[in-house]
Structure formats: C-alpha cells, structure tokens
Amino acid sequence: MQSYTEENYLKIIYHLSVISNPVQTNAIAEKIQTKAASVTDMLKKLSDKELVDYIKYQGVTLTEKGKLTAINIVRKHRLWEVFLVEKLNFKWDEVHEVAEELEHIKSTLLVERLDEFLEFPKVDPHGDPIPDQHGNFANLSFIKLSKLKTNEKGTITGVSEHSSPFLKHLEKLGLTLGKRVEISEIIDFDGSVELLIDDKKLNISREVAKHILISK
Amino acid sequence: MQSYTEENYLKIIYHLSVISNPVQTNAIAEKIQTKAASVTDMLKKLSDKELVDYIKYQGVTLTEKGKLTAINIVRKHRLWEVFLVEKLNFKWDEVHEVAEELEHIKSTLLVERLDEFLEFPKVDPHGDPIPDQHGNFANLSFIKLSKLKTNEKGTITGVSEHSSPFLKHLEKLGLTLGKRVEISEIIDFDGSVELLIDDKKLNISREVAKHILISK
DNA sequence: TAAAATTTTTAGATTTATCTAAATTTAAAA
DNA sequence: TTTTAAATTTAGATAAATCTAAAAATTTTA
Incomplete structure (x- = not known):
C-alpha cells in the first residue's frame, strides 16, 4: 500500500511521462510544488519499492507496477469528477481540487460501485478518457x-x-x-x-x- | 485548518465525551489504537490551538471551537454512510471504514451538495442522527x-x-x-x-x- | 573542448506523529 | 494513612516528508 504522497508522485510522473520519458526531477518538483531535493528523496523511495526505474541524473520511468497504481488513481480521479458534475451539479471548473482528495480513498468496492452508479462513463467532464479496472483506456482520437x-x-x-x-x-x-x-x-x-x-x-x-x- | 490526525482526535474525544467528561488519556489511546504518550503530545497541541481544554492528569474537554469541528466530521461521516448505502448499495456493515476516510474530505460545497443530493437525511444507516451545517441535532428519543x-x-x-x-x-x-x-x-x-x-x-x-x- | 550554466544529488536540519522507557501524579487498597 | 497499583506525563528516539546550502554531474555555449 502506498501513502498519499507516494500516490501523488506516481500520478504526476504518469502525466509527465506522456510529454517526456524519462521524467526529469525538476519537472516533478515544479508540478508537485516542492524542491528538487525532496523529489530525489522520494524517487529513491519509490525505486526501492519497485514502482519506478530511477537512474541518478537521468530521470525516472514508471515500472509496470507503478504505472498500474498511477492509472488507478487517474481512474478514481476521473470517476469522482463525473460524480461531482453529474450528480452534485458541480461545474467543470470546480471539480479538480475535490477530486484530488477523493482519488486517494482506498476501497476498491467503492470505486467499482461508483463506476456502476455512474453507468460506466468513458470520459470525465473534460473529455479525458477513464481507464477500466484493468488500466485499459478506450482509444479516443482527438x-x-x-x-x-x-x-x-x-x-x-x-x-x-x-x-x-x-x-x-x-x-x-x-x-x-x-x-x-x-x-x-x-x-x-x-x-x-x-x-x-x-x-x-x-x-x-x-x-x-x-x-x-x-x-x- | 486541522490535519487528518487532529480531526480524528477531535472526533474520538467528541464520542467519548458522551460517556464521560472530561475524557481520559487512556480512553483516547485505546480508541485511536495508539499509546498514551502519543495522546498526551497531541492533547498539548490541540490545547495550543484552543480546540480542547486540557488539564494535566485530569483529562480533556472540547472547547466550543473543537466541538463544532468534531460535529462537522460526524456530519460528514454520516452523510457519506447514507450515500454509500442509498446510492452505492453498500450494506450497513460495510460503510464504516470507507466513511472514516471520506469524512476528512475538505470541501464545504461538497458536503452541502451531498446533503441536498441525499435529500437532507436526518439519520444515517444505523439510525444515528445527522447534525445540520450549524451543528444542531434533531432530538430523537431512543x-x-x-x-x-x-x-x-x-x-x-x-x-x-x-x-x-x-x-x-x-x-x-x-x-x-x-x-x-x-x-x-x-x-x-x-x-x-x-x-x-x-x-x-x-x-x-x-x-x-x-x-x-x-x-x- | 574547456568554461559557464543548469540540473540533480548529498548532507544535515526541521516538522509531524509516533514510539519506549523512566519518572511523576493520582487513585485504590491494605 | 501509608503502601501499592494504575494512569499519565516527560525525555529522548524514530520514521516520513520536507527544507536549505553546498557539492557533483550533466548540458550548453563560446
């Protein structure tokens, strides 16, 4: 099981990987609003847990295990955003911060039931695809x-x-x-x-x- | 703003206050699954923040500010329990652990919208009363x-x-x-x-x- | 390709919440 | 009311996540 902080690092690394791979220390530091030194410490920790492949001075890549964890957080984030907009009448610009907290709630039963309750949405309120429970994305072309x-x-x-x-x-x-x-x-x-x-x-x-x- | 941990202490003190007031260090330690020494440390901290009145060796009482914070957490916990049972088909014995996490989500907009979505429930799935946003309970007699x-x-x-x-x-x-x-x-x-x-x-x-x- | 600039890491410190072990206070029993 | 037992607090240590400042590695530029 990962901590709240570890989950956030994995998620950020996942998003940054799309832009450049491997991901640089400073890029993470900027996104996570922290200092490069703190990022280095955390990368070592994530590396010990085999969630990332980390080479000093070169950057990080998610391992398969790390990637699945990250995608699961993204899945939860986007499902909660759908919930907030569809059920609680949040506007699409109001959901992000709250979903940042909700994405860390642990119960898998909760996520699967939420998915069902929302009738298995394929995209979130911003059009971003929602991966299924195995981490697969429907490939949408934009x-x-x-x-x-x-x-x-x-x-x-x-x-x-x-x-x-x-x-x-x-x-x-x-x-x-x-x-x-x-x-x-x-x-x-x-x-x-x-x-x-x-x-x-x-x-x-x-x-x-x-x-x-x-x-x- | 209080931390996750501080909120948990306040909530536990609130529940224990019903049984005995002031609340003893050991009673808190047992409920929160920690050691008495840790509780003492936290009580000093909560006291500095004026969330509790704490007298060494005598125990603690919530201040008005602490009590309102605690009741707000109880409110969120119970609303989420209603959500889980009514909307996500959780059984009444499955909701507690998940609600323990959900109760710490910060957005007030979220809580008020959730309350509305659930049509302002007065009790949770175990029959416990849900306080309103001002901290007032309907007085139910059991x-x-x-x-x-x-x-x-x-x-x-x-x-x-x-x-x-x-x-x-x-x-x-x-x-x-x-x-x-x-x-x-x-x-x-x-x-x-x-x-x-x-x-x-x-x-x-x-x-x-x-x-x-x-x-x- | 050597110097300068940038990026990253290390070393050592800080904060939060926790712990163990010992000391102190309070309550209970003889 | 003295002794014993129980509860509580203090002191000092530990782990997680962070920081600053300095050192090291890498990249850029001249």
Whole structure:
C-alpha cells in the first residue's frame, strides 16, 4: 500500500511521462510544488519499492507496477469528477481540487460501485478518457482545434487545459463538450480562429484553440 | 485548518465525551489504537490551538471551537454512510471504514451538495442522527430494546454497536431499521428476550437487545 | 573542448506523529 | 494513612516528508 504522497508522485510522473520519458526531477518538483531535493528523496523511495526505474541524473520511468497504481488513481480521479458534475451539479471548473482528495480513498468496492452508479462513463467532464479496472483506456482520437483548416467541422470532445479561468472562459463562450463547430476563418495576423457555433460567429485566440480538442 | 490526525482526535474525544467528561488519556489511546504518550503530545497541541481544554492528569474537554469541528466530521461521516448505502448499495456493515476516510474530505460545497443530493437525511444507516451545517441535532428519543417490558411494542430506529459481526447478525435475523417488534416474553434465566417480528417468534440475547434502539 | 550554466544529488536540519522507557501524579487498597 | 497499583506525563528516539546550502554531474555555449 502506498501513502498519499507516494500516490501523488506516481500520478504526476504518469502525466509527465506522456510529454517526456524519462521524467526529469525538476519537472516533478515544479508540478508537485516542492524542491528538487525532496523529489530525489522520494524517487529513491519509490525505486526501492519497485514502482519506478530511477537512474541518478537521468530521470525516472514508471515500472509496470507503478504505472498500474498511477492509472488507478487517474481512474478514481476521473470517476469522482463525473460524480461531482453529474450528480452534485458541480461545474467543470470546480471539480479538480475535490477530486484530488477523493482519488486517494482506498476501497476498491467503492470505486467499482461508483463506476456502476455512474453507468460506466468513458470520459470525465473534460473529455479525458477513464481507464477500466484493468488500466485499459478506450482509444479516443482527438485533434487540436488549432489544427483544423478553414471550413472543416468537428465536435468539441475535450480540453487539454483544466484551469478554472480557462474553463470558465469556454463556458461563457458556449464552447462546451458536445458542441459542433465549424472553422469559418483563420486570421493570418495573430493565428486566431473564427468559428461558427450555434449559427453564431465567434473569435478565439490561437492559445485557446490549442487547448480545445475536436473529434470529427 | 486541522490535519487528518487532529480531526480524528477531535472526533474520538467528541464520542467519548458522551460517556464521560472530561475524557481520559487512556480512553483516547485505546480508541485511536495508539499509546498514551502519543495522546498526551497531541492533547498539548490541540490545547495550543484552543480546540480542547486540557488539564494535566485530569483529562480533556472540547472547547466550543473543537466541538463544532468534531460535529462537522460526524456530519460528514454520516452523510457519506447514507450515500454509500442509498446510492452505492453498500450494506450497513460495510460503510464504516470507507466513511472514516471520506469524512476528512475538505470541501464545504461538497458536503452541502451531498446533503441536498441525499435529500437532507436526518439519520444515517444505523439510525444515528445527522447534525445540520450549524451543528444542531434533531432530538430523537431512543430506548434500548432491553428496557422494554413484556407485551410492549416499538419500532427499531437505531443500533448502539456498529461492528460488522453484530450488524450482519441483526440482518440475518431480520432486525433492521423500521421493523416493528413486540416483546412476547423476557426469559428470567438469562435475561434473553423473545419477540414477535413479521408474525414470527425470535429469541435474542440480552447483550444483543441492549444494542437495539427502539422508538414507540 | 574547456568554461559557464543548469540540473540533480548529498548532507544535515526541521516538522509531524509516533514510539519506549523512566519518572511523576493520582487513585485504590491494605 | 501509608503502601501499592494504575494512569499519565516527560525525555529522548524514530520514521516520513520536507527544507536549505553546498557539492557533483550533466548540458550548453563560446
């Protein structure tokens, strides 16, 4: 059994692995809001427990065991987010902090029953896929809205930025999951995107467009 | 803000206060599965934070601030128990350990929304009252089944023992909350109680009868 | 490729919650 | 009321997770 802190390290390493593998000490330190020295200490500990492969000065990779643990935490986090939004009427920008706590509750019975209660959701309120109890993800294919070309259409199915200000912004613009959009123009000057949604025109910055995920 | 551990101490002190006030160091140590020396250390800390009034060698009492904190934890514990039983189909003997973890989740929004989602329950699955957000309990009047006299009737509305073996035993006998019972005989020899439930006769030990709470 | 900059690790300290063993206080018994 | 027993506290140690400051390794740059 892992401690709350160990679980957090594993989760962060898991998320950072997607971007770069192996994961650097400083990257972890920044994400976890701690000092590099503390990270080094913890990596040694996780290595002793065979949850990560750690080479001094080189970085870490999750072992199979570590990866399964991490995915299980991600599973719990996302299921709780669905619960908060679907059942307790939380907004999609309000769920993260609470789910950060709920993801560490240990009972497997709880997780399986929650999954059932929520009718086995495949994605969380931000469109992120929810792994099953064996750690398998349904493979969803997303492309960034910023990669679409003029006149292309697609459905908003996810976001790659979870901060409250960003999500509130999208909400205000009506850019929520499931909405159908069409690119009407891409502005040369600043790369901003003009799109059609609910028959209305809308201009969003390139920065925003990069964090909206589309499926066709 | 209090730590997980501090919250547990406050909760235990709160429960023990009902039995004896002030609460003794050893009583806490036993409940919390730790050593008396550790309890002393924590009592000093809680005292510094003005959550308890602590007099060396005499014991502790919760301050108003400490009491409110404790009651809030009890509130969360019981609401989560209702959730587990009502929504996730947990049995009444399966909820305790999980609720022990869930009770420490911090968000007040979560608690109020959960309360609403559960339609403001007044009691938990064991019949224990759920305080409102101000810490007020509805005053329910219970008497022990063992205090009833021959031919008296009543409704099972609570239990004063929460262990899984005890609850499973009651379940098997059909002695669940809401059931109407009538005392048909009290056996002189061992104090055991014969009762009528669902038109069937049943004999339970005095020990069991003591932990069943009745309202008329 | 040698110097400079960056990243990472080590060493030693701190905080929180715990422990054991010994000392002290209080309560109970003779 | 003195002795004994029980409960409680103190003192000093330990484990987990963190920190700062300095040393070491790696990467970048000139």
